[in-house]
Amino acid sequence: MNTYFKKKNKTWQKYLPILFLFTLMISITSCYTDYGLTTADYDVVVTNYDKTTDYDTLKTFTVVDSVLHIKGDEEDLITRQFDNLIISTVRTNMRDLGYTEIPNPTEQDKPKVVIMIHALGSQVDQYYYGGYYPGWGWGWGWGGYYPGYVGKSTYYVGTIFIDYIDVDASEKDPNDNLVIPWYATINGLLNAGGTESRVTNSINQAFDQSPYLEIK
Amino acid sequence: MKIKYLTIILLFLSMNLFAQDFLGIISYNTALPTGKTSDYISDYSWKGFSFEGRSFTNRNWTFGGMFGWNIFDTKITDLIQIDDETTGTTIKGTQLRYTNSFPMMLNGHYHFGKRKSSVRPFMGLGMGTYYIVQRFEIGIFQREVSNWHFGLAPEAGVLVALSRSTSLIFSVKYNYAFSSGKTVYGDTDNTQSYVGINLGLAFFGY
Numbered sequence: 133m134n135t136y137f138k139k140k141n142k143t144w145q146k147y148l149p150i151l152f153l154f155t156l157m158i159s160i161t162s163c164y165t166d167y168g169l170t171t172a173d174y175d176v177v178v179t180n181y182d183k184t185t186d187y188d189t190l191k192t193f194t195v196v197d198s199v200l201h202i203k204g205d206e207e208d209l210i211t212r213q214f215d216n217l218i219i220s221t222v223r224t225n226m227r228d229l230g231y232t233e234i235p236n237p238t239e240q241d242k243p244k245v246v247i248m249i250h251a252l253g254s255q256v257d258q259y260y261y262g263g264y265y266p267g268w269g270w271g272w273g274w275g276g277y278y279p280g281y282v283g284k285s286t287y288y289v290g291t292i293f294i295d296y297i298d299v300d301a302s303e304k305d306p307n308d309n310l311v312i313p314w315y316a317t318i319n320g321l322l323n324a325g326g327t328e329s330r331v332t333n334s335i336n337q338a339f340d341q342s343p344y345l346e347i348k
Numbered sequence: 349m350k351i352k353y354l355t356i357i358l359l360f361l362s363m364n365l366f367a368q369d370f371l372g373i374i375s376y377n378t379a380l381p382t383g384k385t386s387d388y389i390s391d392y393s394w395k396g397f398s399f400e401g402r403s404f405t406n407r408n409w410t411f412g413g414m415f416g417w418n419i420f421d422t423k424i425t426d427l428i429q430i431d432d433e434t435t436g437t438t439i440k441g442t443q444l445r446y447t448n449s450f451p452m453m454l455n456g457h458y459h460f461g462k463r464k465s466s467v468r469p470f471m472g473l474g475m476g477t478y479y480i481v482q483r484f485e486i487g488i489f490q491r492e493v494s495n496w497h498f499g500l501a502p503e504a505g506v507l508v509a510l511s512r513s514t515s516l517i518f519s520v521k522y523n524y525a526f527s528s529g530k531t532v533y534g535d536t537d538n539t540q541s542y543v544g545i546n547l548g549l550a551f552f553g554y
Binding site: 163164165167169173174175176177178179180181182183184256287289319320321337341342 | 419421423427433434435436437438439440441442444446448481483486487488489
């Protein structure tokens with residue numbers, strides 16, 4: 133009896149290293165590492181500029197005194213709590229770049245640049261499907277087979293659009309289109325905390341990554 | 349698609365054709381990205397494994413097949429700059445970049461020394477497919493592409509006997525996946541390559 137168990141144990145021990153290696157491999161391997169992102173890690177700032185514009189000639193600006201919330205017939209998902217913060221942060225950045233503000237423009241005292249700010253809230257529904265197993269991180273997807281839908285999560289996303297409008301060029305545009313040589317789009321999670329600092333940092337980032345706007 | 353199924357079938361066939369003098373290998377794989385793989389993710393990969401079977405056709409030569417998985421990933425916050433003649437776009441955000449590579453190969457190896465030598469260096473070549481998935485995430489946005497590549501993998505390594513039937517195996521393998529499809533950025537040159545540094549256990553079956 134004892135001999136039998138000894139033999140059995142020996143056989144089992146022979147496979148221990150394989151089992152150990154296999155367990156190690158599975159535990160370290162998943163397709164997509166969770167980097168423990170914070171809410172701010174989901175903020176994205178995109179700026180685009182026209183290289184043919186001579187920004188040095190556009191020395192004065194006005195910021196439209198309200199943020200336009202784009203909502204159509206839908207409920208406005210974005211609070212107006214941060215509108216003043218957004219406007220004041222944009223004004224500060226423009227002044228820091230060397231622009232002179234014209235707070236109350238008239239026909240005689242027109243700014244070269246008008247800054248318009250829009251905000252848009254969106255609901256994003258994310259659907260989860262079977263075939264994802266924690267630890268493996270990969271489904272049995274041979275041949276494109278997917279097991280059925282298993283869940284849904286909803287989150288809200290806010291986008292701020294900052295348009296830098298060239299007033300003279302817009303007035304001369306033959307198609308009456310606004311000429312926007314620079315714009316910034318800032319995208320981030322809504323209702324996720326830290327909004328005030330995230331909005332401020334993202335607007336500052338938009339101007340920081342656009343050094344060509346500076347008046348020399 | 350046909351090449352995928354053909355490779356899988358041949359892989360299993362090759363493992364079973366020669367029931368005698370079989371070498372089963374299970375390895376922990378790390379990898380140094382090179383070329384375009386490194387352009388996308390330059391970080392060293394510490395995540396990967398492979399299973400391999402080799403059958404001795406004589407004292408020195410083996411033929412067999414392998415399946416592996418290497419994961420490259422990185423988190424970066426560098427600016428992305430996209431320029432054309434008249435406009436420039438700059439993107440700032442936390443980027444998560446992933447490349448998952450699944451090599452499936454038939455291979456041949458030449459093992460130096462005698463069957464019972466305690467140290468047996470070897471050289472070999474793998475030929476088959478790489479299934480490579482590239483994923484890019486920034487903010488809430490993500491894009492993923494996957495492609496099957498034809499690939500070659502020259503390898504050099506050494507077997508160090510731990511007992512009569514078990515050896516430690518160390519190898520360096522250059523993985524080269526020929527261009528196929530497009531990269532996650534839409535680039536048509538989608539050649540992928542990396543140097544695998546592998547440590548594992550080899551089990552002899554007679």
